[in-house]
Amino acid sequence: MELTDTTYSIQKSIFSGKAIAHLKLNASKFIGIFPKGFSSEIKSEPNSMEISFDSIPLGSKADYQVGEIENHEGSIPLPEASIVVGAGRGMKDASNWGIIEDLAQSLHAATACSKPVSDINWRPHHEHVGQTGIKIAPKLYIACGISGAIQHLAGVNGSGKIVVINQDPEAPFFKHADYGIVGDLFDVVPRLTKIIKEM
Ligand SMILES: Cc1cc2nc3c(=O)[nH]c(=O)nc-3n(C[C@H](O)[C@H](O)[C@H](O)COP(=O)(O)OP(=O)(O)OC[C@H]3O[C@@H](n4cnc5c(N)ncnc54)[C@H](O)[C@@H]3O)c2cc1C
Structure with a gap:
């Protein structure tokens, strides 16, 4: 992940890992969702900026709405x-x-x-x-x-x-x-x- 002026440049694996897409985001903030949550250590490349993630507070009900909860009792997710x-x-x-x-x-x-x-x-x-x-x-x-x-x-x-x-x-x-x-x-x-x- 690289910050150039006002755009983020992000590399994303596509086609089942066979290719890498280079995306440019004109955004001041973004949310990343990763398998198994965030890594405790975010590696910083030479030209990259240090990224720190804020946790999203789920305290205010106005921020989100739970549509449906599906329980699979006894099974491990x-x-x-x-x-x-x-x-x-x-x-x-x-x-x-x-x-x-x-x-x-x-x-x-x-x-x-x-x-x-x-x-x-x-x-x-x-x-x-x-x-x-x-x-x-x-x-x-x-x-x-x-x-x-x-x-x-x-x-x-x-x-x-x-x-x-x-x-x-x-x-x-x-x-x-x-x-x-x-x-x-x-x-x-x-x-x-x-x-x-x-x-
Ligand atoms: C666009 C697209 C998306 C797809 N997405 C997915 C996906 O997300 N996930 C997915 O799984 N598939 C997906 N498929 C399907 C995929 O291509 C395969 O058809 C599918 O994975 C095969 O399932 P299978 O291995 O259970 O069955 P089969 O290919 O029929 O294989 C069964 C295997 O069981 C073995 N076998 C049979 N009897 C025994 C026995 N008694 N003891 C030991 N071994 C035995 C056979 O030797 C064989 O290797 C997708 C296909 C397409 C076109």
């Missing part, structure tokens, strides 16, 4: 989860999700899904991650029966470590995985959960 277990069309049917929920519960993780899975209502839309869904940045993302399409990766490539479970050794997701398990998820996932529960 996806953007805040440090571990996420995601599953895709490899699950075959909505009724098979118990093994994903068991694994997530054993790790205190949130559950996520690929877009087609939420499109066919196997899972709720708030679990859909990717280019057109929620972008997540957990410490650990475990992807089960997800092929690893570019649009899915766009939402999960901020993860610290990625574990992929897929029966197809050629699945594109393996190229982006830190750890990969080639196998039938209906065999691998329950065994993994059992081991974690015994630890």
Whole structure:
């Protein structure tokens, strides 16, 4: 971020991180929204100005209005989860999700899904991650029966470590995985959960 006279010059990643847009803002103030909130340390480049962020007081009701509150009881909000277990069309049917929920519960993780899975209502839309869904940045993302399409990766490539479970050794997701398990998820996932529960 750079200040030249009266304009801010801002770099913003676009097209799923494939390009960087250089934007100029003629504004004296702006609000930035970042994944997981503000960094405690804002790095200053040689030609950049030091930026300090003011917190927005939510005290005055005149400043804002709450439209709707949606509670997802018992579940960990996806953007805040440090571990996420995601599953895709490899699950075959909505009724098979118990093994994903068991694994997530054993790790205190949130559950996520690929877009087609939420499109066919196997899972709720708030679990859909990717280019057109929620972008997540957990410490650990475990992807089960997800092929690893570019649009899915766009939402999960901020993860610290990625574990992929897929029966197809050629699945594109393996190229982006830190750890990969080639196998039938209906065999691998329950065994993994059992081991974690015994630890
Ligand atoms: C404009 C646009 C935007 C999109 N946005 C998104 C988005 O935000 N998020 C998103 O996810 N997708 C998005 N998509 C869709 C994306 O292109 C893929 O089609 C989608 O991610 C594939 O979902 P999937 O991996 O669950 O299913 P599939 O591609 O069908 O993959 C299923 C995988 O499961 C594996 N599998 C099957 N059975 C088993 C088993 N028993 N054990 C282990 N593995 C098994 C298969 O080998 C396969 O790799 C978008 C597409 C477009 C065109």
